Amino acid sequence: MPSQASGVRPETGTKLVCLNERFRSPGVYEVALGTPLRTLVEDLGGGLRNGYRLRAVQIGGPLGGFLAADDLDVPLLDAALTARGAALGHAGLVAVDDTVPGRALLDHLWQFVASESCGGCAPCRIGTRRGAELLAAENRTVPAEFVRILDVMAETSLCGFGRGAVRGVRGLLRVYGEETAG
């Protein structure tokens, strides 16, 4: 099957992409690297199931990133996704429809991050817990201290978990803006 022949140098070959249940045609697809996300969402996934409207796509897993529904003209390449504040990761696509509140997404994502931190380094170990406390205490805004914690974690975490977690959350804040203030 396609190998060096597919993709865009230096990211050659294909990728297995998993589309979640909210797509009209969920499942696993093998696509060439470099395929536009819009192709994956609209052609392979067939858009969303009846009654749902796409608001955002989360790509690359919980530590990947969020792209808005109108920001899908980007190739499935790590370099291109990283440039947009997302990541290729495992390349799974989670379609988020517009009935899901941004704040709920933020709270859910941060709870995941806080409970999955291994505790190996101080910024992630404490930052995730402190961040969860801040979000729990204040659901009408995104606290400024929370944003500062994101900065510290992004710059100083020991491994890709702490840094990746921030990328995902920042993407969410970017896509949802005011809505994450609940």
Added chain:
Amino acid sequence: MRLTVDGMPVTVATGASLLDAAYAAGVFVPSLCSDPRLRPAGSCRLCLVAVAGAGALPACTTPAADGVVVRTDDPAVRATVRAVLTLLVSSLPARAFALPTELRAVCERLGVGREAFGEPAGRGGDESHPYVHLDRDLCIACGRCVRMCAEVQGTFALTLAGRDADTVVAAGAGGAWVDSPCVACGGCVDTCPTGALHEAGKANLRPIAETTSTTCGYCGVGCTLDVHTRGGQLAWVSPAKRGAVNRGHACVKGRFAHAFVHAPDRLTTPLVRRRGRLEPASWEEALARVADGLATVRATYGPDAVAMLSSARATNEENYLAQKLMRVAVDSNNVDNCSRVCHAPSAAALTAAFGYAGATNSLDDVDLVDCFLVFGSNTTEAHPVVGARIRQRVLNGAGLVVVDPRRTELAALADVHLPVRPGSNVAVFHGLARLMLELGYADEAFLRDRAEGMDALRARLDEFPPERVAMLSGVDADALRDAARRFGSATFPAIVYGLGVTEHAHGTDGVRALANLAILRGAVGTDRGAGVNPLRGQNNVQGACDMGALPDLLPGYQPVVDSDVRARFSARWEAPVPERPGMRLPEMLVAAGEGRVRALWLIGGDVLQTYPASDRVRGALAVCDLVVCHEVFPTATAAAADVVLPVATFLEKNGTFTNSDRRFQRVRPALPPPRQVRDDFTVLRAVARALGTDLGCPTPAATLDEYAALSPLFAGVSHDRLDAAGFLHWPCRSAVDPGEPALYRQRFATPSGRAVLSDVPWLLRGRSPISTIRLFSSPADDSSTTTRAA
């Protein structure tokens, strides 16, 4: 590697980190998870530095490389680091700020105050252990304790349990600390940066008044300890980071077992026997009783009716004074020290085989060893700091052969464990020697050029085929072969042994046969091995002998029977040195029982507790006219004495100890002794004065100077040099001689200059030994043999 830190050029060794480079440049970099004793973890993230072309990197886990340009003063990076610290302390209770810890120091340095601290998480503590207590709320999960336990101590008792913000240190399987495998070496307490792990009962926030660097008084390893005191009371003890032997490690004894200093049952006043009862007395009365008693015995029965047991726990200077007092003031060579039954065989055998009465190599050589032969030593318990280092070497791939009837911790770790039957040592060593020859591991060139006695040994080894040795020792012949193969094929083997070899009626034979193995392999006096090394039990076994607290040897191993030697000592001491060698400890006790010794002077040795056949010892003490006992506690022997003199412990003394690897180190008083307690040094001078003799030697430093002036092998040792250099190995022949950590590189110190192989026969237990002393007893009396593997 050459790099630049804050504009300063720095050169560091390969393998160094950017943190090492910063420290080398003298630049402060905050850190809470690093410790020079440990591998880096990159956990606290406070050591971020700006690296040109690479951004902010943690200095501790980033390797230094040529040409790297590091800035520790980048404003953005500093702000980030401060933010990390602020975040870190937000999870700690404010009381963490009150403790005098590394955390507090870093907070002050970075300007993070009490207000940044958070609320107590209420995670509780663990105070189940007598020494090590845990306050979980102060734990920052840096893992230093875990790494200390694994990388330095090698016990692997600790782990970081849980995850996310609940991560906290746990011992064993997570139950009570006291039920864990923790051996209380104290490494975790010492390295903990926040006080989460702390010494039980030491939560005293008053500042430390003074810290004294001294040498541990427990075993012969010779760890350097920092003793912290306030108001004349001991606060705590920590291992000195720069300790030459221990390198920042210690064990449960040196680190925690110091309560004896202020113990309520400590002797604090002299006792004299009146109408059959020991009663408190003044020093004047007690010293007069001693002097009058000694003078009376000497006048009535002659000087050789007085005998003294000096102490391998006392300082070198005190041992020197003790023997000088006996020889000058009493006029007898009846002075021995308590290492007679433990390591006198080492002194005799190592002298005969190699020339000097000490370990052939330095403990530093442990770092190079690729196969250890540990004989009759439960090293991890008896000499824990050396045991831990051996353990680390073995965990990193070195071979280990353990010969011991007991299944010790090292035995459990060994490639080969030979659980030999007590009494079979010589047969086992000869069996191994024969196998090494058969398997082709003998160093023929070394044997030809630097050794002698091979023919006689070869003939002796005919008697020890593996199958016979297996029968005699109870260990499998194939296991013997395996042991011989491992030792024989190693590139840098070391022999380490303890009382399991020496503390037998045939102990000297055992050491001789053991020395054969190193000679056959060419692993002594060369760069192909770490020789033969006794682990001395008490702290100053080596020094007590070096100082001449021996009946046949004057200071510096100079024979009493040599008239030229006597003449030199007589001239310096301005008194004739008695010609006839004195009695050894066993002979003293026998003579006391028979009425030939009438006054026994015991400096510390609890002979009733530690000596075999204690009923006969008790009888000997009972019939003496005078028994003088220097003691710290009311021991069984003290209770049987006529005069008990309360004396100082090592924490209250000034002088030197000499450890197992012939290393002189300073002993400094960290505390004043209790009011009515004096050190042995002062007591000995006072008794001499009462006997009408001025011993000279007004201070410990002057005493060591006199010793050095009289002892050619030790001519270069002095308190001044030790204070400057930290330690000196003997031989040290002049003020510019750096001392010899590893001996015999050019020639052996035997008369022929060669290492001497020994063809000692193996004898049944109870048979008269060839070259050791008898204790009490008829030849068939087994009570005279003690079986030890400590």
